[in-house]
Amino acid sequence: MSTVLYIKANPKDDKDSRTFRISNHFINVYQKTHPNDQVITLDLYKENIHFLTKEDIQTIFSPKTEESRNHPILKYTYQFAEADKYIFAFPMWNLNTPAILKAYFDYITVSGITFKYTEHGAVGLLNGKKALCVTTTGGEYLTPPMSDFEMGMRYIRTILKFMGVDDIKAVAAQRLDIIGEDVEKIISDALKEAEEAAKNF
């Protein structure tokens, strides 16, 4: 049995978000095809995620104890470390992810839990885990020069690899805000792609 963490980063309600339309479909198909797995939904806008304070930084760099598991920040780090698979759902905002997702990565990228320092530098501790990102964009970022502008997926791939997760896939629906595009067709193609990805994830 695997534990799947479904991390949602968009303040919109499910019914109003094109990203969540696709990611929820992924989750529904995943649950049907993996009935013994446990899916935990983490809606970041409903959690008490804030920017790190100087006290938070002190906690993050202090030795971890049994009590750390209940700490308001480190509880998210342990939860992330203990999951087997991750689904991230986020729209592109200003060429990046919504800031709350970066704030969440500041909660979970913690030495001694998700990575460690060695004499050869930092080493990830989350080897063997896998991630899938569901994302949507108004424009298109597949080829240069626009692919160089894309910072969200690039950041997620890099920080996950830093923590040892190197099986990272994406389902992306792009061009959703381009005038004249057949948006329903783009979304329905992404729903099909999500469905196939869910069966094999």
Ligand SMILES: Cc1cc2nc3c(=O)[nH]c(=O)nc-3n(C[C@H](O)[C@H](O)[C@H](O)COP(=O)(O)O)c2cc1C
């Ligand atoms: C604050 C904000 C910033 C955005 N910035 C970009 C951007 O830089 N590039 C882009 O292609 N689309 C951008 N968009 C468009 C969204 O990525 C796009 O409409 C997406 O499908 C919205 O997903 P949702 O329906 O799940 O909210 C932005 C939208 C918002 C609300």
